[in-house]
Amino acid sequence: MSSDDLLSTAEVWTRRRLMQLGAAGALSMSAPRLAQAAETAVHRSMMNVAFEKREPHVALIGTGGRGTSLLGNLLAAGAQIAALCDVVPAKAEHAASLVVAAGQKKPALYTQGPHHYEELVARGDVDLVLVATPWNWHAPMALAAMEHGKDVALEVPGVRTLEECWQIVRASEQTRKHCMILENCCYGYNETLILRMIHADLFGELLYGEGAYIHDLREELFSNAGEGLWRRTEHTLRNGNLYPTHGLGPVANYMGIQRGDRFASIVSMSSPQHGLDAWRKQHLAPGDPRWQERYICGDMNTSLIKTVKGLTITVKHAVTSPHPYDRINLIAGTSGLFQDYPPRVYFDGMNKDESFASLDAYKQYQHPLWEREGDLARKSGGHGGMDLIMIYRLLECVRQGLAPDLDVYDCAAWAAVAPLSVESVRRGSAPVEFPDFAQGKWRERPISAIATQA
Ligand SMILES: NC(=O)c1ccc[n+]([C@@H]2O[C@H](COP(=O)([O-])OP(=O)(O)OC[C@H]3O[C@@H](n4cnc5c(N)ncnc54)[C@H](O)[C@@H]3O)[C@@H](O)[C@H]2O)c1
Known part of the structure; x- marks a missing residue:
């Protein structure tokens, strides 16, 4: 395209x-x-636009694995839950029982088919909608919520296509409602600490970064429940970096993407696809309908993004071959670098043998959010506590009438990586340009809200 x-x-x-x-x-x-x-x-930008200050009344669409986990975080952070929606009534009922167990009245349930969410978003007593459904539903649900005057927060990877990226940007600008991305990895202990070290100038002039979603999902993709019901299909439709934001979001924050810089272009290449075929051979009985499927997404996608300022970012996606979990999470500058898995730093002149040092010596850069809410976060669980920190911060932004940390421009720019990588792979790894979703306004916003807030 x-x-x-x-x-x-x-x-x-x-x-x-x-x-x-x-x-x-x-x-x-x-x-x-x-x-x-x-x-x-x-085009009236939604950049730096504050939430209307209020105690939010939350609705959640999708009460599967992720939705139920988010609900636990919402309840732990004291959110009022007004309505829940899922096409499987038992899942919505189970989620409702958690709300009641937390001392709230039973929320209204919407379980009458795939479009029942349209009635939920029309409710007068809901003002913030979280979406944790399969990817193809994110855009229509976000658009419907904003059209009905609700702020909306989308689970990763945001939306699926470039057209959807533009649609959420335009809808947010017209309705003056926010469409955020729930990128929990931006709120991890290491990620927030490193962000503060960057802004304390420990890494010098930033040069390059690396992020990844390397997670062996083969068993889950072939499961007869949860994501197995829909996510494998994505591997029959597109060949590219299908799930970029966990690795990319934190790196984008480090670099100040949409805050003085933006993604300019991408080149992408995919390895062959053999992982799902091999797994199927080992685990499926002859005659299983899944033998009819044809997987086209390469087992390892490697994409390279260049920013307007010339920084480079490598983004990898590998979910169909054996590999220990890894998001890489690397940022490097003229004074040194950080790399995760395991977390380590190396600074210029630090030692003679060029070995990495532990991050433990930098605890004074712990983010204030972790200082304040770290105990609750670790207790509530959810990816080492970062899920709770993200939800806590979202609610805090609404309660205090602040602009969201990650707005519709972040959502669109990060989500665009999937379709643009597909396009680059299709064109033999040709460079493909990113649209400027913020229409130049990114120049006016110098620093990440996560870095500045105390
Ligand atoms: N941020 C993270 O760490 C993280 C972790 C897991 C999943 N996710 C994301 O969360 C989203 C959901 O994933 P999941 O693992 O919970 O999948 P899931 O399959 O367990 O849950 C999805 C739920 O949506 C429901 N649903 C489907 N269509 C619907 C519709 N039209 N209306 C209402 N409900 C509908 C399903 O019945 C199911 O309960 C995905 O975008 C996924 O990528 C994010």
């Missing part, structure tokens, strides 16, 4: 929305006039 195609997608969306908003003559507007009208009537 060329950048012209991307623009035309945005244009179609803009024209439609202008017509919905009653803009006279939107249908017959020439492209330049449409762009101008869009600029004034549609």
Whole structure:
């Protein structure tokens, strides 16, 4: 897909929305006039826009594995749960029982089919909607929530296609509602500590970073429950970096992406696909319907992103071959580098044998969020506590009327990596440009909100 195609997608969306908003003559507007009208009537940036200050009333769509875990974090952080939705009534009932056990009244349940969420988002007593459903549902659910005046927070990887990226950006700008990404890895103990070390200038001028989602999901992908019911299908549809944000989000924060820099272009290549075929051979009986599936996503995708300022980021995706869990989480500058798994640092002139040092000596950079809520986070669980920290911080932003840490521009730019990597792989690893979802406003926002807040 060329950048012209991307623009035309945005244009179609803009024209439609202008017509919905009653803009006279939107249908017959020439492209330049449409762009101008869009600029004034549609493109009012949501960057640095504060949440309306309130005690949030939360609804959760998708009460499967992730939704139930998020619900535990929401309850631990004292959130009021007004409504729950899942196509499987037993899952919604189980989630409701957790809300009741936490001392709240039973939330309203929406379990009548895949579109029942449309009634949930129309409720007057809900103002914040969390979405933890299969990927193909994220965009329609986010758009419906914003159209009904609700802020929305999407589970990773955000949305699936470039068109959806533009749609959530435009919808957020028009409705003045936020569409955030729930990228929990940005709130990890190490990630927040490193972010503060970067802003204390320990790493010098930043040069390059690396992130990954390397997680052997073969058994889960073939499970007859949970993600096995839908996630394997993604491997039959696209060949690229399907799940980039866990590795990329923290690196983007370190580098200040959408805060003085942005992703400019990507090149991507995929290894052959053999992992799912081999697993199927070992585990499936002859005649199993899953023998009909054809997997096209390479077992290891390696993508390289270049930023406008020239920094480089490697993003890997490997979920279908044996490998210990690894997000790499590397950031390097002129004074030294940090790399995770295990966490270690190396600074210029540190020692003669060029060995890494432990991160333990840098505890004074612990993030204030972890200082305040670390005990609760570790107790509540969820990926070492980072899930609780993320949810706590989301609620804090709403309660205090702050701008969200990770807004619709972060969501769109990070989510775009999947479709752009697919496009680059399809074109023999040709470079593909990122759209500028924030239309230049990224230049005006110098530092990550996670780094600045105390
Ligand atoms: N941030 C993390 O660490 C993390 C971890 C796991 C999963 N996830 C993400 O969370 C999301 C959900 O994953 P999961 O593991 O919970 O999957 P899951 O299959 O366990 O849960 C999805 C739930 O959505 C429900 N659902 C499907 N279509 C629906 C619809 N139209 N309306 C209402 N409910 C619907 C399903 O019945 C199911 O209960 C995915 O985006 C996944 O990538 C994130």
